Amino acid sequence: MSGNASSQSFLSRYVFSLDHRVIGLQYLFTAMALALVGGLLALIVRIQIAWPDHDFGLISALLPQGFDEGVMKPEFYAALFTMHGTIMIFFVLSAALIGGFGNYLIPLQVGAKDMAFPRLNALSYWIYAVSSVIMLSSFVVPSGPAASGWTAYPPLSALKGAIPGSNLGQDLWLVAMALFIVSFTLGGLNFLATILALRKPELSMMDLPLFTWSMLFVAILGLLAFPSLTAASVMLLLDRHAGTSFFIPMGLVLSGDPVPGGGGSPILWQHLFWFLGHPEVYILMLPSLGITSDLFTVFTGRRVFGYRSMVIAMALISGMSFLVWGHHMFVSGMSPFLGSAFAVTTTLIAVPSGVKVFNWIATLWNRPLQLTTPMLWALGIFSLFVTGGLSGIWLGQTQIDIQLHDTAFVVGHFHIIMAGAALFGVFAGLHYWFPLFFGRLMSERLGAAHFLLTFVFYYATFFPMHLAGLRGQVRRVYDPYQYEYLKPLQSMNAFITWAAVALALAQILFFINFFWSLKRGAPSGAHPWAAESLEWTEPESLAEGV
Amino acid sequence: MNPTTLAQRPSAIEHAARIGVVAALSATTMLFASLVSAYLVRRSFADWRPSSALWPFPLLALGLLASLGIEAAARSSGRRRRQGFKALAWASASYVVSALAVIASIALGQGGLGAPYQAFVALLLGVHLVHSLGATSFAVWMLREASGPPSENSLLLARLVTHFLTALLFAIIFLLFVLR
Incomplete structure (x- = not known):
């Protein structure tokens, strides 16, 4: 923070600040608050899957439009998983990893005093904050939040009267997403400009931490992938309000009345959505992979094996992520030849991913590991990346995906590879850079306990989903046991839900550790981890009581 | 961090501004690539009925005028350069108003936006005019911010953006x- 910080008012110092470090922390704290909402929604969804007739008591009193005498309405269940996915993917994980760590660390790691465009940076945060409020506000509109899934597939999302969530809630979803994309785009061009133009002259690109490299690729991915969702969102809004029919097919009947117009293609939305959707997976994962590589360097005392190949692997993963979107659409009636092409490109991504995995093994090989809390989280990411990557190879094959599409197997897979790796990246980064942010250390004992419980219950929650999926458990179904063949899976679903509850409870340890350490943590000193990257070695980068 | 600190490194900041503008134009290109992909898919459907009109010619003329204005500004200096920027801003503003008029006439005309071809005309022009509006606002902001005539870097960026938008209009x- 600038030297004259003490003379600034609270508002200009902490709220409307142009300082990249304050903006980074604003992103982190906002994402943390939203994670509580997204996590709570996940728990409610899990309880509903395990015990569909459960009386939700207090929650039903808070959100009466979603319940009928304490029992959840099917359309509200759809709204819950829609909002859970949207909030966690975009507003929590993307915001924390990229907005939070990216803003705080990029200038420090490249030796710049701030981002290239500080005003744009502040604007980016505030647009994100407004979009978050708009997204959450849909919970209080009479028709409730959007309910067409985080993928917002038409015609459910295009026809206002389809279900309650297709009304105002869907509009709010689209507006919030459009604003989020604007925020992300502004942030992305700021990241690019800062890394490429404001880097210290004596610092070559090949000297940068892999986290900064990951931010560079994430910025490029965001700038090139998000516009397709912008285009699709504009078209969907026009379908909803201007009488166009980009995505509304011919011959639809709604509540007994034929839908006027039509002739459009819902599949077109899927193409546009997934052209963003798959790169978004890497937008979430690359920062975690960068953090993992950097932490392995610090806590093994050896520069990550094959640094240059790690950079090339990230570049290849980023580039190839634009060529695989069709694997989300194998069951959409796609030509088998096209399906095969997407299966091949999807499988090929395993090559640069494998490079990363083997380089990590070589880095860890035969070295005394310092099992600090950040290192534990990094090892956790390693584990999740391999586990989720292996099930990804299954799902990348048309023959298998057609069987497993829209089952719990897919839910388990992406929670391990995308959500898990990203979430563990957030924890790894928070524990590692906490001393930089606040000048104090987090408790190692509490941190290790939090990691162990989270690691165990994360697998306990999401691994059995693969088994449930293989046995035919479909996703996004309000009451699975209305189908005879799914009744035997109730006990497995109950187990998953209990594991999810335990996973949620384990997070209490994190919040205790975080807030206790903010006030009472041991002073960290300048080099708590003996790391050599610029954010630790440049004296002006030390926290000044942020 | 005060932005004036960065002003101590003008070359780096100018470089950053160029990267920022190129990045923004890349995102815009991808946006239009997505819209064009959707157009190419939709035009193969049975209900596609393209219509013809004369409106593109005035719009093209205004786009060309904006590009010529910025080139004239680039080839002059001092007060004339500033006047060139003003001409660009006026041409762009006229384009925005004209494009709005075209879209309104399509929306209110026969078939309205329910006809897919007309919907795409309105969509592509509408998104283009939003970007032109942004570029115009940026040009006006630069004129207000700059105490003297615009710098070489501002000029370079303005030329890049203006020609990009004109080329985009030609492509649309x-x-x-x-390809209708």
């Missing part, structure tokens, strides 16, 4: 009238 009109 080519698409709508040749």
Whole structure:
């Protein structure tokens, strides 16, 4: 923070600040608050899957439009998983990893005093904050939040009267997403400009931490992938309000009345959505992979094996992520030849991913590991990346995906590879850079306990989903046991839900550790981890009581 | 961090501004690539009925005028350069108003936006005019911020953005009238 910080008012110092470090922390704290909402929604969804007739008591009193005498309405269940996915993917994980760590660390790691465009940076945060409020506000509109899934597939999302969530809630979803994309785009061009133009002259690109490299690729991915969702969102809004029919097919009947117009293609939305959707997976994962590589360097005392190949692997993963979107659409009636092409490109991504995995093994090989809390989280990411990557190879094959599409197997897979790796990246980064942010250390004992419980219950929650999926458990179904063949899976679903509850409870340890350490943590000193990257070695980068 | 600190490194900041503008134009290119992909898919459907009109020619003329204005500004200096910027801003503003008029006439005309071809005309022009509006606002902001005539870097960026938008307009009109 600038030297004259003490003379600034609270508002200009902490709220409307142009300082990249304050903006980074604003992103982190906002994402943390939203994670509580997204996590709570996940728990409610899990309880509903395990015990569909459960009386939700207090929650039903808070959100009466979603319940009928304490029992959840099917359309509200759809709204819950829609909002859970949207909030966690975009507003929590993307915001924390990229907005939070990216803003705080990029200038420090490249030796710049701030981002290239500080005003744009502040604007980016505030647009994100407004979009978050708009997204959450849909919970209080009479028709409730959007309910067409985080993928917002038409015609459910295009026809206002389809279900309650297709009304105002869907509009709010689209507006919030459009604003989020604007925020992300502004942030992305700021990241690019800062890394490429404001880097210290004596610092070559090949000297940068892999986290900064990951931010560079994430910025490029965001700038090139998000516009397709912008285009699709504009078209969907026009379908909803201007009488166009980009995505509304011919011959639809709604509540007994034929839908006027039509002739459009819902599949077109899927193409546009997934052209963003798959790169978004890497937008979430690359920062975690960068953090993992950097932490392995610090806590093994050896520069990550094959640094240059790690950079090339990230570049290849980023580039190839634009060529695989069709694997989300194998069951959409796609030509088998096209399906095969997407299966091949999807499988090929395993090559640069494998490079990363083997380089990590070589880095860890035969070295005394310092099992600090950040290192534990990094090892956790390693584990999740391999586990989720292996099930990804299954799902990348048309023959298998057609069987497993829209089952719990897919839910388990992406929670391990995308959500898990990203979430563990957030924890790894928070524990590692906490001393930089606040000048104090987090408790190692509490941190290790939090990691162990989270690691165990994360697998306990999401691994059995693969088994449930293989046995035919479909996703996004309000009451699975209305189908005879799914009744035997109730006990497995109950187990998953209990594991999810335990996973949620384990997070209490994190919040205790975080807030206790903010006030009472041991002073960290300048080099708590003996790391050599610029954010630790440049004296002006030390926290000044942020 | 005060932005004036960065002003101590003008070359780095100018470099950063160029990267920022190129990045923004890349995102815009991808946005239009997505819209064009959707157009190319939709035009193969049975209900596609393209229509013809004369409106593209005035719009193209205004786009060309904006590009010529910025080139004239680039080839002059001092007060004339500033006047060139003003001409650009006026041409762009006229374009925005004209494009709005075209979209309104399509929306209110026969078939309205329910006809897919007309919907795409309105969509592509509308998104283009939003970007032109942004570029115009940026040009006006630069004029207000700069105490003197615009710098070489501002000029370079303004030329890049203006020519990009004109080229984009040509591409859109080519698409709508040749590949219809």
